[in-house]
Structure formats: C-alpha cells, structure tokens
Amino acid sequence: MAERKPIESWLTDMDGVLIHEGVPIPGADAFIKKLRETGKPFLVLTNNSIYTARDLHARLARMGLDVPVENIWTSALATAQFLDDQRPGGTAYVIGEAGLTTALHDIGYVLTDHDPDYVVLGETRTYSFEAMTKAVRLINAGARFICTNPDETGPSLEGPLPATGSVAALITKATGKDPYFAGKPNPLMMRTGLNAIGAHSESSAMIGDRMDTDILAGLEAGMQTFLVLTGLTTQAEVDRYPFRPSKIVNSIADIVDRV
Numbered sequence: 001m002a003e004r005k006p007i008e009s010w011l012t013d014m015d016g017v018l019i020h021e022g023v024p025i026p027g028a029d030a031f032i033k034k035l036r037e038t039g040k041p042f043l044v045l046t047n048n049s050i051y052t053a054r055d056l057h058a059r060l061a062r063m064g065l066d067v068p069v070e071n072i073w074t075s076a077l078a079t080a081q082f083l084d085d086q087r088p089g090g091t092a093y094v095i096g097e098a099g100l101t102t103a104l105h106d107i108g109y110v111l112t113d114h115d116p117d118y119v120v121l122g123e124t125r126t127y128s129f130e131a132m133t134k135a136v137r138l139i140n141a142g143a144r145f146i147c148t149n150p151d152e153t154g155p156s157l158e159g160p161l162p163a164t165g166s167v168a169a170l171i172t173k174a175t176g177k178d179p180y181f182a183g184k185p186n187p188l189m190m191r192t193g194l195n196a197i198g199a200h201s202e203s204s205a206m207i208g209d210r211m212d213t214d215i216l217a218g219l220e221a222g223m224q225t226f227l228v229l230t231g232l233t234t235q236a237e238v239d240r241y242p243f244r245p246s247k248i249v250n251s252i253a254d255i256v257d258r259v
Contacts, residue, residue: 004224004246007258009041009199011073011190011223014056016209016231017252018044021157024063025230027253032065034259041197042071047149047183047213049076049122049164050097073193075148075183076100076122080107081192082182083146087117092146093138095131095167096122100148113138121171121179122148123164132167136174145171149183151213184213190221205246207255209233215245228252 012018018028035042044067046056053072060067076096080103083090089108093116094101100122101111119135139145145168152165168179183189194201201222208214209231218225227245229235230252238248249255 005203007203007205007224009194009197009204010035010207010259011043011045011193011204011218012207012252013209013214013231014044014046014060015048017207017214017228018065019060019063020230022063024065025252027251027256029064030256031252031259032067034256036066038259040259041199043073043193043197044071045073045184045189045193047075047151048154049074049079049100049103049148049183050124051099052102053077055099071197073189073196074099074103075189076103078189078192079120079122079146079148079182080104080109082180082188083107083109083118083120090117092116092118092120093135093143094120094122095124095127095135096120096148097124099123115141116143118146119143119171120146120148121164121168123154125161127162127167132171135171139171139175139177145175145177145179147179147181147183150181150185151183185216185220187217187221190217190223194221207252211238211241211243211245216243219243219245226255228254 053069057069076099084107091110093113147168150165151163153160154163205224206218207226211233215225225245227248
C-alpha cells in the first residue's frame with residue numbers, strides 16, 4: 001500500500017471526544033490549543049442539529065474550549081449546503097430547532113407548510129404528533145424527504161432520548177419514503193466540511209468515538225481515522241465491524257502530540 005501523507009488537517013467529533021455530558025474530556029483543551037497554535041485547518045463536527053455554530057461556540061467556551069465559530073460544522077449546516085447545491089432558493093417544511101432553521105434561512109430558503117419542495121427533519125426535544133402528521137401528508141403530496149442525521153437516540157442526563165433517526169423511521173413507515181440523510185455517516189458531511197476549510201482528504205484525519213458514524217464517514221471520505229475510547233464504542237466492539245479505524249487510542253489526549 002502507498003504510504004499515507006502526513007496529516008495536515010483534523011476533523012473531530014464533539015460529544016464523546018472533546019466533551020462528555022457537558023464536561024471537557026481531559027486533553028481536549030490541549031488538543032484545541034495545539035491546533036490553534038500550529039495554524040492547521042480543523043473542524044469540530046456534530047450530528048446534533050439543535051444548536052447554531054454560534055450557540056456551540058458559546059457552550060464550548062463556557063467549558064474552557066475556545067473553538068471559533070468558523071471551525072464548527074453541524075449536520076444542519078451540511079444539510080443546508082446540500083439543499084443549496086440541489087435546489088437554490090427552495091422551500092421547506094422544517095421540524096427542528098434554531099440550528100436547522102437558521103442554517104436554512106441563511107441560504108435563502110423559505111420555510112413553509114404550503115406545497116414545500118422538501119420536508120426537512122432535524123433534532124428537537126419536542127417532537128409533536130401534529131408536526132409529524134403534517135410531514136407525512138406533505139411527503140405523500142410530493143415533498144422530498146431530507147433528514148439531518150440518522151442517529152436513533154441521543155444522550156441526556158436521564159438516559160437515551162429518541163432522536164432524528166427514530167422519528168424518520170416513523171415517517172418512513174407512514175409514507176413508504178426513505179429520507180436522504182445529510183449527516184454522518186454520509187461522507188457528504190465530511191467532504192463539505194473539508195471544502196469549508198480548504199482541506200484534502202488524503203492529508204486529513206477524522207477523530208470519533210463511534211464506529212458506525214464517525215469512523216465509517218471518515219473512512220468513506222478517504223481520511224485516516226482515529227477511534228477514541230471515551231465515548232460509545234468500546235474496544236471489545238471494534239471487531240464486530242467489517243472495517244477498522246487507522247488507529248485506536250484511549251482518548252484525545254493521546255493525539256495531542258500528533259498535531
């Protein structure tokens with residue numbers, strides 16, 4: 001095999017890699033600081049579409065992690081980029097929070113429940129039966145079905161919560177229409193992120209805590225991949241997958257010296 005190029009750009013997941021339940025993971029601050037000191041292009045990614053990049057910047061800053069707004073890439077931003085490429089100036093019926101509605105407003109989309117081009121489903125803590133019913137009827141009437149990400153559950157202090165993938169399954173069952181998922185593991189999210197920072201997959205790496213989203217997305221986008229064991233995937237689970245990360249490390253602290 002040809003030798004991989006040195007890593008010049010870094011993409012990293014947020015939850016389970018940099019933070020866990022609102023607390024920074026040891027080494028996260030040193031990792032971000034090293035990236036900023038070296039000037040290497042980087043992005044912090046999240047499949048969560050609830051928050052805007054500005055919201056996440058403020059949340060991370062309160063935890064002592066100084067990540068500029070332009071270095072944050074969400075599934076909402078990836079979804080908006082996809083829709084802007086596919087149908088500029090379109091219309092959408094949206095189920096989601098400010099992170100998603102703001103991203104769509106910023107690309108010039110009109111949000112409406114009257115004959116929209118798309119039904120766009122994102123993360124929210126208040127999924128309503130009324131909104132899901134409207135989504136089903138609009139899709140049956142011809143609207144195209146888009147989802148920010150396929151995550152079936154999300155974390156909370158009380159335990160797992162149903163997330164976008166679970167609600168998408170309900171809508172699919174009612175309509176017979178599968179959505180297009182813009183977020184991880186779709187390599188589209190990686191490629192649009194790389195484009196946003198002017199990076200190339202051959203000289204970039206993806207750091208994540210989930211084999212089924214982070215590592216798969218990085219692999220399919222052509223990047224080197226690092227699995228950290230501070231999140232969802234355990235060492236014992238790695239061999240259950242038909243693919244492997246480039247390297248397995250205990251935590252983000254083990255990657256600081258590679259930057």
